Amino acid sequence: MAAFNEGYTKGVGDLELSFIPVRNLKVRPKSYGYEEALDLTGHGRYNRGLLLACFMVITAMGIDIFGLGIIVTAATCDLGMDLQQIGVLSSMPFAGIIVMSYPWGYLSDTRGRKLVLMWAMGGSFVSAVLSSFAPNWQTLAALRFIGSALSSAAESATYALLGECCTARVRARYMLLMTSALMLTPTIYYILGYLITKLNFSTPLLFIVYRPWRLLTLVMALPLGLGALCLHFYAESPKFLANVGRTKEAVDVLRDMYEKNGGLGEYPVKQIYLEDGNKEEVGVFSFKSLWTQIAPLFQAPLLWRTLLLYYLTFVIYIANNSFAIILPTIFNVFFTSYASSDAGAGFCDLFAAGNSGNATNEDVPITSECVNTINDNTIWAGCAHGFSFFVLNALISQCAGKRKVMSIVIMLVAAAAAVTIDNTGEALSGLVLFYVFLTTAMVFGVVSSYFVDLYPTSYRGMVACVGMMVARLSAFAGTNVVSRAMTDHCSSALYGAAGLLISGAVALALLPTRDLRMT
Template sequence: MFMSNRYILRNLTFSCTHLDKNIPNSSHGRYNYGLLITCFVLIIAMGIDIFGLGIIVTAATCDLDLTLSQIGILSSMSFAGIIVMSYPWGYLSDTRGRKLVLMWAMGGSFISSVISSLSPTWQVLAALRFISSALSSAAESATYALIGECCGTRVRAKYMLLITSALMITPALYYITAFLIMKLNFSIPLLGITYRPWRLLTLIMALPLGLSALLLWFYSESPKFLANVGRNEEAVQVLKRIYVANGHDGDKFPVKQIYLEDGNKEEVGVFSLHSLWTQIAPLFKPPLLWKTALLYYLTFVTYIANNSFAIILPTIFNIFFTSYATSAADASFCDLFHLTNTTAIDDQPEVSVCKNTIEDNTIWAGCAHGMSFFVLNAIISQCAGRRKPLTIIILVIAAAAGAGINNTGDAFLKISLSLHMTHMFFNT
């Protein structure tokens, strides 16, 4: 509300377009739509960078001569990066700013991902992908904060749903990209390595990271963050810029000063490890200690069971479709990994020929996985009001699917249980 030409940021979820209460609804416009598209690209870029590593590893298995243990280590780098940087990114976003953190993080992730396409060994690739995912994971929290603080309550829920849906379509995007790129057949000596299609695929999958960092340059910092750290004049200028960008006359902008109401200002300390610990420490002390331990355990179980499948799902698909219609098709799930590899043997038994490709059915199965995840998530979201029983049911179904994977001889049942397990865990 306006009081003596001053605008009050009323609560922690206030956003710039709360101006809609006092300014015509047309104040929501081009700026907000553009920021929505930018945040959509941010989430897609993060999803491709983190989850797309699985398809890169599958494509590079032959060229880098990867063993199963090396595939596992390399595939885990994405989630290792997330674990290491989850707290720091939230802290930096609250103290340094949403836009600033996102621009630097996505720009750095883009550079690391591009360089990884030239990796001479799997160890170098693992290190660079760890850095890339650690940086791009900033989008997981800062993106939602930025869009939430720059749109009004009338559209905020819809915008958040749209941003969340971006993550669901990423599997289809990187599987289709892999389908097109891996159809190419070239081998170019370059800088001591052999440049093959999987390296081009890695480069192309890095482009959304750079694009998202570039798009952010055209938008302002969250006015809520600026007001919270005492930069009120800058916050007013941001509000005015949004007002003008949405088609209004800047001379008629009515806001002259803003402030946070007492009790609604977040404490932002001096940037230091001590202030970071001050924010985290209460989670590990009574009365929050038990709930923290419980949530950590549930997260640990979900991540260790789901991500071990999700990140190497392209490898699982490729092994399955390579072994299907052979005597190995009836082998147990674990035996398939020992009996099959993505290399092909030509007519001379002692000469191994690297295929450098991915089975077409692997691509279609990946697209179907992404689409079915989207549908299942939409169905489960209708029951979101009963979160506790829903979570229990999901975990029980996922556990049953996981237990059954290695205890069935039916080939399609094996792959169906794998998909069902990842679907259930993703929706927890």
């Protein structure tokens, strides 16, 4: 009996001891994948506010870069510029974008999306304000080069920041809405140009004479500062923070998003991990890091999609921006020639007539009186173009789930319009078809969304910035070709654009629909 009691007591003691470690164990919290943790933050006030802030940044960049044409037109007489100097000054934004595309991509991926945007937009604001006091066109060109080089960071970093802070359910729609900002910018700077250049004042100020174009430059700089200010109230991309090893900060940002989106109770996520893993040397500046940043884009398994996406970027921007950049000139020539043209004149006939008319005036000296040279019809046509495309893009964004099919249809319809423009036998119908051709701008947002969807976090900023370099190089080259071809080879330029769009539609069809990751 004693033996039994001893054995029983020992057994009970062993049983009690067996529970002690279980009671004292610290249960590790569940680790969530980033997309799962992001989904738990929901969709609400934080996401919509960030969308508006990024919308402001993109709008400011578009006004800063593409609105220069209005400024140059209004400042031509005051700064005593000839056509060659106007060409150099007008090309400064593209030069700035080309030079800074790679550095911005590197900095965005290694230092942070928000940090890059804050410094870039703030610096661009300062440069744009200073350019309104430029004493000569050379100083204006230098300051616009610096300003556009800085503001060009917005074209990639905003998409990465917004895309990484929005759930997959709304991400594609938000990307397309961002493109609406670019569609809206022509309306803004055309209206500003119309209202301000109609003013008539001339005030001596130190070493310059302050005229309306300088006020216009100053007013157009304000969105840059407002964009930087808006971003101040939002956090860095939590996915970027996790990617560089700052996971605690990333969880804190996600928790803040959850609370601001109206989440009930405590945010359940304590630890997160990235599905596509961390990249070595992120945040460490070295030539090896620079090579690490770009080399994987042109290696398996990313090589094929990179080539397709960059070719699509080349096609879209050379087909659209080559014409859109000189759109004020196209409108001016069209409306000037249409009033005196024959009833049967086609779209391209007006440009040949306009060229012959200009040739007779090449040797006419510039008068000493500085007058506004912005044609009213050009202003209203530009406003209609910008606003209608803004509305159209906003409507298309509601069909973001069909973005691939929708984009292919847009490109094929635009190609058909380009072929038909000069074959209607009537100029106004040709102008309408030309508007249809310019709807290729609707594909910009789709291309930008693919930069986010098809690449791991560590390479998104870089692939987007190099893509923008491809875009601006193609636009720069295409603009020079189109501006010369529109007078004598207008039809050939449009046919060539149609052929490129068809090949671009094929490239888009071959792109993967989903993120294949780096597997």
